[in-house]
Amino acid sequence: MHRIIVGAAALLFAALGWAQTETGATQFGGQARLQWIGQQASGSGPLAQANALQGGIVDLPVGTALLETELRASGHGLSSVLTLQQQRSDGGASQSRAWVNELYAAHGAGAWQFSAGKKIVAWDVGYGFRPNDMIQQEQRRTLLSSTLEGRPLLMAEHFDASTAWSWVWVNPTASNDASGAAEPALALRLYQRDGAVDWHGFARIGAHSGASVGAAASWVASDALELHGSLRTGAGLQKLLLGGTWTDQNQLSLLTEAWWDGSAISMLRRNLYLRLSWQHDAWQPALDMLYTPADQGRILTASLTWQGDRVQVQGGLRSYGGPANAVLMQLPVSAMAYIAGTWTF
Amino acid sequence: MKTFRFTLAAATALIALAAQAQDVAALLKATDKYRMSADNLQVETQINVVNADGTPDKERRYKVFAQAKRQSLVLMQSPAEAGQKVLMLGDDFWLLMPNSQRPLRITPMQKLLGDASTGDVATMSWAEDYTGKLVGEEPCDDSGAAAKQTCVHLSLSASRKGVTYQRIELWIGKSRNEPVRADLYVLSDKLAKQARFVMDKPSAPTMVTEMVLSDQVSNHKTTHVRYLSRKERQVPPEWLNPMFLVRNPPLE
Numbered sequence: 317m318h319r320i321i322v323g324a325a326a327l328l329f330a331a332l333g334w335a336q337t338e339t340g341a342t343q344f345g346g347q348a349r350l351q352w353i354g355q356q357a358s359g360s361g362p363l364a365q366a367n368a369l370q371g372g373i374v375d376l377p378v379g380t381a382l383l384e385t386e387l388r389a390s391g392h393g394l395s396s397v398l399t400l401q402q403q404r405s406d407g408g409a410s411q412s413r414a415w416v417n418e419l420y421a422a423h424g425a426g427a428w429q430f431s432a433g434k435k436i437v438a439w440d441v442g443y444g445f446r447p448n449d450m451i452q453q454e455q456r457r458t459l460l461s462s463t464l465e466g467r468p469l470l471m472a473e474h475f476d477a478s479t480a481w482s483w484v485w486v487n488p489t490a491s492n493d494a495s496g497a498a499e500p501a502l503a504l505r506l507y508q509r510d511g512a513v514d515w516h517g518f519a520r521i522g523a524h525s526g527a528s529v530g531a532a533a534s535w536v537a538s539d540a541l542e543l544h545g546s547l548r549t550g551a552g553l554q555k556l557l558l559g560g561t562w563t564d565q566n567q568l569s570l571l572t573e574a575w576w577d578g579s580a581i582s583m584l585r586r587n588l589y590l591r592l593s594w595q596h597d598a599w600q601p602a603l604d605m606l607y608t609p610a611d612q613g614r615i616l617t618a619s620l621t622w623q624g625d626r627v628q629v630q631g632g633l634r635s636y637g638g639p640a641n642a643v644l645m646q647l648p649v650s651a652m653a654y655i656a657g658t659w660t661f
Numbered sequence: 662m663k664t665f666r667f668t669l670a671a672a673t674a675l676i677a678l679a680a681q682a683q684d685v686a687a688l689l690k691a692t693d694k695y696r697m698s699a700d701n702l703q704v705e706t707q708i709n710v711v712n713a714d715g716t717p718d719k720e721r722r723y724k725v726f727a728q729a730k731r732q733s734l735v736l737m738q739s740p741a742e743a744g745q746k747v748l749m750l751g752d753d754f755w756l757l758m759p760n761s762q763r764p765l766r767i768t769p770m771q772k773l774l775g776d777a778s779t780g781d782v783a784t785m786s787w788a789e790d791y792t793g794k795l796v797g798e799e800p801c802d803d804s805g806a807a808a809k810q811t812c813v814h815l816s817l818s819a820s821r822k823g824v825t826y827q828r829i830e831l832w833i834g835k836s837r838n839e840p841v842r843a844d845l846y847v848l849s850d851k852l853a854k855q856a857r858f859v860m861d862k863p864s865a866p867t868m869v870t871e872m873v874l875s876d877q878v879s880n881h882k883t884t885h886v887r888y889l890s891r892k893e894r895q896v897p898p899e900w901l902n903p904m905f906l907v908r909n910p911p912l913e
Contacts, residue, residue: 441766475904476898478902480905482904509903512752514903536753539823539848542768563770563771565847565849625740626740660741
């Protein structure tokens with residue numbers, strides 16, 4: 317399978333390269349990232365208890381080093397993103413993988429745009445949580461962000477100066493039994509710009525999860541303050557997010573979000589997220605905290621990013637805390653550290 | 662009789678003020694023509710940042726679609742920022758990152774990023790954003806050749822929210838109204854940058870070829886904003902829709 321994917325991508329890149337010689341309209345690019353993540357196993361929780369009873373019964377978290385190369389090509393109505401990854405864990409095991417993040421054809425006819433293939437489609441307005449992320453359903457607040465893997469879909473869109481309509485049939489060939497982000501579904505989004513406010517309306521009908529509707533808005537309330545909110549209901553779930561970002565003249569920025577996630581387990585439904593960051597020349601230090609009031613669990617992350625012309629270096633620490641019975645304290649990892657260097661070409 | 666005299670004096674003062682405001686607006690429009698030679702433009706811009714000790718810091722390339730009604734689309738083209746876009750529609754701003762499929766609504770404060778803020782690159786006119794008063798005639802500069810020339814000194818105040826600078830002290834050529842230099846003040850009335858404008862032909866200027874910004878607050882770096890080319894171009898309306906831009910369409 318690995319060889320087939322790489323072969324298909326290589327053929328596509330070659331085809332686009334041939335097309336470039338014909339018209340010169342193709343664009344190539346990419347990035348290479350070398351990263352290391354260290355993990356500290358938790359001393360509490362079911363995994364630690366099982367290991368205490370019988371050493372080696374479960375695999376404890378280990379550190380991993382990773383080399384990831386992302387290749388991008390687009391032109392002549394085709395776009396693709398391919399990732400090649402080599403991973404080596406502290407235990408000595410190594411593996412290589414390759415996957416296609418995006419591979420789709422797009423065609424424009426005036427105000428209409430059509431897309432077919434594997435594509436990343438991200439909706440909604442939140443940072444830490446997105447109730448109306450109806451297509452991509454991505455994991456948020458990852459330690460290191462990387463390019464997502466798109467979903468198979470057919471999409472039609474219509475644009476004018478201040479309005480956008482999007483109709484999506486996602487996972488059209490998947491089985492009706494598939495769930496979550498793999499579930500076949502029809503989804504609609506309407507976007508309307510109205511001065512300082514961006515309005516969004518959403519609807520989704522899943523093959524077996526049923527119908528849900530949502531709305532979201534982002535409002536620039538003053539020179540320094542942006543407020544946003546998002547709500548989704550139906551298909552047996554309720555999700556709500558309220559948040560805002562305040563930025564001062566010195567580029568000190570505070571993001572605050574609170575949300576209710578009706579699809580999470582009871583202790584993790586209410587969440588509070590704070591992120592303080594400062595942009596100073598090429599440096600950006602940041603501190604963030606996710607707090608779950610029901611069991612007083614928390615995740616603290618400190619990070620530092622340096623951005624050069626083609627090179628970015630980032631590093632950070634994340635720790636999980638709270639009372640012994642907090643859900644976050646049952647995770648196999650109690651702390652993580654990372655460092656990554658990215659070269660863009 | 663006293664009331665009549667007071668009313669007459671007040672009316673005269675108001676008429677004088679209105680006339681002066683009209684004069685300043687006309688002067689600003691004339692000055693704007695040296696950077697914004699048409700209502701809708703495509704401008705290729707290069708930025709070179711130089712450290713306080715004279716060593717080069719960084720270079721950036723931008724393609725700017727400066728359109729009528731205070732609408733601008735900035736495409737970042739240097740490797741460090743490739744694929745990033747900033748859309749400005751009047752007082753409203755969006756940041757579009759190449760790896761994100763969502764436009765990020767940003768506040769005017771978040772727009773003030775970098776040594777030359779996006780506002781410095783995208784904003785090419787003053788007449789629609791500022792009102793002002795005529796301070797008087799002064800030497801164009803304290804030293805050098807410009808000291809011998811006479812400038813008109815205008816004091817400008819922002820008439821809209823969301824502009825990069827709240828107050829601008831602007832000196833323009835007396836006979837041709839070309840921009841010569843400016844002191845740029847942020848919201849707290851702190852002098853943030855000093856600007857100097859380089860013209861194509863100093864004796865008979867037709868356009869600004871370079872704006873040199875000296876940081877007065879933090880790092881004392883100098884930023885050279887060079888306008889490499891300008892051509893008249895009106896972009897399709899959907900190019901100014903943030904949801905269209907997240908598709909990463911070819912914008913050539």
